[in-house]
Amino acid sequence: MSSVRLLVGTKKGAFILTADGKRQDWQVSGPLFAGWEIFHLKGSPADPKRIYASQTSDWFGQIIQRSDDGGRTWATPDGTPEPTPGEFPKGVSNKFLYEGEVGTHKWYDGTQHPWEFKRVWHLEPSLTDPNTVYAGAEDAAIFKTVDGGRTWKELPGLRKVKGHLWQPGAGGMAVHTILLDPKNANRIFVAISAAGVFRTDDAGQTWQAINRGLKSQYELPDPDAEVGHCVHRIAMHPSRPGVLFMQKHWDVMRTEDAGGAWTEVSGNLPTDFGFPIEVHAQEPNTIYVVPIKSDSEHFPPEGKLRVYRSRSGGNEWEPLTRGLPQKDCYVNVLRDAMAVDSLEPCGVYFGTTGGQVYGSADGGNTWNALVRDLPAVLSVETQVLP
């Protein structure tokens, strides 16, 4: 029988949750890297034993960790002294330097501010090569390793797309989503708060903004603004990589043409603000969001934690509440903290800022708390193991 592994990043370490294919009994192991912020962990689709983690600290900066045995042991990919006598060890697996002229972006007061690397928000391993990984960074940039995380190099073309007009949101300015097109190895989508969505069709050399149709009435009154949009998350089903779904600061959106034009599909959601959005593993038109009250509260409306599911690619939404707290619940669900597994029926999982990880083994119809008292959850990823 298959088994499922959840990789959970939190404010104070990482946890790994495991269960068999029934997904009823979960074992929790951790904390790994106790006390450190683990923004994201993700396994390689090409080799599930290979897992990468972004370990960060306001004190000690960025660390990249790698496991080659499914999360049992970890090491910094370039953390051992070089064997050659006299040669200074590189120790560069946490070295993220912007390429060329660092340049400036828009600051909160409208002035220009130099790009400053802070941390890696998201790691996206290649679909085919365990040693190739993309990293989404704050301040917003995309980096790539082709040697298993030992060294990283920026793909600087992204910041050339009007980077001087990008501006941090309240949470910073980061590449927080990276989607690899499974049908076109040269096509990558990234999303940045608060700049928008960008696409490359030449493996990261050049990029274009794909934000037509996004509206931010007050913050960005120009309806033709190419950049500056506060995109919280985008998602794709691998069978239809040209169809993207988006949870924006306000509005849930969909594009049918790889970002050529976006249309709003918020429909009957109680609020169209939220962070994560996910697509069902077997049903490309079934999507999930977690509506959150904003602009300042950032908790579920009415204190009821509800996942909303649309089986029609948006517009018509149904609340999923069975097993989720329906009173006095004031947690948030962050953008990287929701994931699906590939089993049938599809498993859906999300973590909260209150430290709960909820899971559904039936596509969202019913939910259980897999664990209740972790540190605030920053990210959730799944792996299905044979």
Add this chain to the structure above:
Amino acid sequence: MIRVVLPYHLRNLARAEGEVRLEVAGPVTIRSVLDALEARFPMLRGTIRDHDSGRRRPFVRFFACKDDLSLEPPDTALPDEVVRGLEPFLIVGAMAGG
């Protein structure tokens, strides 16, 4: 033999137990001790000093013999007690919770 005390998180990262003992060739300065430390534990590169600029990270502080050396130039010679191994060079994560 130079004795170096690392903060808890960096001891874990380096998998070092207790004090770290280093041989430092030439003048014993803040820079030469950190160079030797990073040579021994490459995973610490970038965690104490910025990779690019080489500057001390804002929430990392240096002490020796009860003196705060954090703002001293990198080539400042460390006290004789540190050079002789009588006192450790302390790398401290600042109290910065707010």
